[in-house]
Amino acid sequence: MSIVSITHIAVLDNPTHFANPYQFEITFECIAPLKADLEWKIIYVGSANSESHDQTLESIMVGPVPVGVNKFVFQADAPKPELIPHGDIVGVTVILITCSYQDREFVRIGYYVNNDYLDEELRENPPESIAYDKLYRSILAEKPRVTRFPINWDNPTEEEMPPLQTEEQVQEMEAANKAQMLSGGDWEDMEA
DSSP states (O other): OOSEEEEEEEEESOSEETTSOEEEEEEEEEOSOOSSOEEEEEEEEOOTTOGGGOEEEEEEEEOSOOSEEEEEEEEEOOOOGGGSOHHHHSEEEEEEEEEEETTEEEEEEEEEEEEEESSHHHHHSOOSSOOGGGEEEEEOTTOOEEEEOOOOSSSTTSOOSSOSSOHHHHHHHHHHHHHHHHHOOOOTTOOO
16 A cells, blocks of 8 residues: 555646746645655656666655645756657657655656647648757646556565566566557647
8 A cells, every 4th residue: 555645746838838847736645654755756758769768857855745635846847859869859758757765666657748840831841950949749638647566665675575576577567658658649639
């Protein structure tokens, strides 16, 4: 049973220009006292082909966390385009929000992100060189993918007994989930 449960995430400033900061208003409930802070991260998936293009946009420690309902706005700068493969900048990708307790991730929320031009002419005939000043992003806020990982809250460095998956299985599942998120979704009806 998780001591911390995310009850709501509001995606703020969406849709917006590609270079604007990401902003999420996160509401979570804590049902018991915690000995340590929670670590929250925002990760931009730069390419479905390699984790080496993922960018941790922001990492913060939140605490001490009181028992009850808590809320904060988590903001991160946009990803650095020079670290994203050219062919993966325009199109669908994923943004992840993760939360860990004493270095053990217990929840991951993923959102599809569509990076595209508002101008129909640019969408139909994209320039060879990306026009970042005309590039917008839209986060599919209504359909997050939530993955929960069991941890031992009393001693997070010890695994739950019995372990549900090996670390290798978790990594394989994460890679499969990331690939599935990037291959799915219909963005044609979405307004930017």
